Amino acid sequence: xxxxxxxxxxxxxxxxxxxxxxxxxxxxxxxxxxxxxxxxxxxxxxxxxxxxxxxxxxxxxxxxxxxxxxxxxxxxxxxxxxxxxxxxxxxxxxxxxxxxxxxxxxxxxxxxxxxxxxxxxxxxxxxxxxxxxxxxxxxxxxxxxxxxxxxxxxxxxxxxxxxxxxxxxxxxxxxxxxxxxxxxxxxxxxxxxxxxxxxxxxxxxxxxxxxxxxxxxxxxxxxxxxxxxxxxxxxxxxxxxxxxxxxxxxxxxxxxxxxxxxxxxxxxxxxxxxxxxxxx
Numbered sequence: 001x002x003x004x005x006x007x008x009x010x011x012x013x014x015x016x017x018x019x020x021x022x023x024x025x026x027x028x029x030x031x032x033x034x035x036x037x038x039x040x041x042x043x044x045x046x047x048x049x050x051x052x053x054x055x056x057x058x059x060x061x062x063x064x065x066x067x068x069x070x071x072x073x074x075x076x077x078x079x080x081x082x083x084x085x086x087x088x089x090x091x092x093x094x095x096x097x098x099x100x101x102x103x104x105x106x107x108x109x110x111x112x113x114x115x116x117x118x119x120x121x122x123x124x125x126x127x128x129x130x131x132x133x134x135x136x137x138x139x140x141x142x143x144x145x146x147x148x149x150x151x152x153x154x155x156x157x158x159x160x161x162x163x164x165x166x167x168x169x170x171x172x173x174x175x176x177x178x179x180x181x182x183x184x185x186x187x188x189x190x191x192x193x194x195x196x197x198x199x200x201x202x203x204x205x206x207x208x209x210x211x212x213x214x215x216x217x218x219x220x221x222x223x224x225x226x227x228x229x230x231x232x233x234x235x236x237x238x239x240x241x242x243x244x245x246x247x248x249x250x251x252x253x254x255x256x257x258x259x260x261x262x263x264x265x266x267x268x269x270x271x272x273x274x275x276x277x278x279x280x
Contacts, residue, residue: 003204006211009258010218014210019179019197020127020164021253022069023213025084027200029055029070033192039072039080041175041190042123042137042162049075061102068099078119079103084179085126086251087276092130096122096140096159104157121158125179129163136166136173217252218262239268246272 003011017024028034036050050072057071072080081103085092104120124130131138140159143150164176175190184201187194200206246269249259259269 003208003211006208006215007258007261009255009261010211010214013214013253013255013258014207015201016182016255017210017214017253018182019193020084020086020125021251022084023217023252024200024210025069026055027209027213028193028196029053029082031192031196034196035070035072035082037190037192038082038175039123042125042172043160044172051075059102059106061098061105066099066102068103071103076119078121079107080121080123082123083125085124085130087247092124092126092161096124096161100157100159117156119156119158121160123160123162125162125164125176127164127180129165130161134166136168136170136176137162214252214254214258218249218254218258242268243272243275247276250276 006014014023019025019028030053032050032053035053036048039050040046040048052073053070054068055070057068059066059068068081069084070082072082074080081099083096083099100120100122103122104117107120108117129135138161140161141152142155142157144153162176164180167173167177171189174187175193178185178187178190178193181197184198185194186198200210242264246259246264249262250272256269260266
């Protein structure tokens with residue numbers, strides 16, 4: 001039977017997934033070598049070594065649960081969170097402050113001296129220029145004010161804002177543009193990423209894994225919506241939650257056809273798309 005067990009809508013969604021879409025990045029990021037290739041390229045550290053990766057790492061911090069797209073543990077003991085973000089309007093700066101702090105707290109053992117708090121970095125990759133500064137990669141680090149300038153303070157936290165919008169012809173830019181492709185590719189500069197994408201796009205087993213992931217995402221969103229609808233119990237609240245659910249499904253790369261097949265209306269879909277455009 002193969003992948004015919006999945007609906008046409010799910011198969012079409014899986015076929016059109018890009019690396020920047022949550023559902024596909026979750027799969028390729030399971031490969032340590034892929035994460036290492038991405039980090040080595042975008043951070044400009046060819047000798048960097050990744051020991052282990054954990055996609056969809058859940059962290060509970062300050063009464064709020066967050067899900068890291070992929071958490072990498074480096075050879076030197078540092079932690080790097082790679083995040084993919086498609087839709088704007090997330091207050092990206094404060095979001096990253098919270099994520100870095102949450103990871104620091106989660107992976108600092110009780111009783112640890114402050115001098116031994118682990119190094120934590122966030123590589124925040126977006127489909128828009130989050131900082132609106134016209135730069136493809138911006139390293140954000142805490143600084144101290146001097147009489148004439150600012151000097152960085154080594155507090156063990158680094159945040160890298162990276163976007164696919166700005167192009168400069170470099171290897172970094174070439175890698176970022178690959179994140180937007182819907183087809184498989186064979187790029188000699190990025191063999192690990194090429195191999196992973198070809199597996200999920202061109203083999204029956206890999207494509208089946210993508211279909212299963214898309215189906216699971218759809219079920220989770222439907223379940224979350226049902227629970228939220230029951231909790232809110234008000235028409236206005238239900239409309240807002242439905243719109244948010246549609247936006248999340250669009251962000252992971254689900255097709256319009258599949259979203260409509262989940263009993264969402266054309267009007268709801270258009271409203272969600274319009275709100276995402278306004279916030280972009």
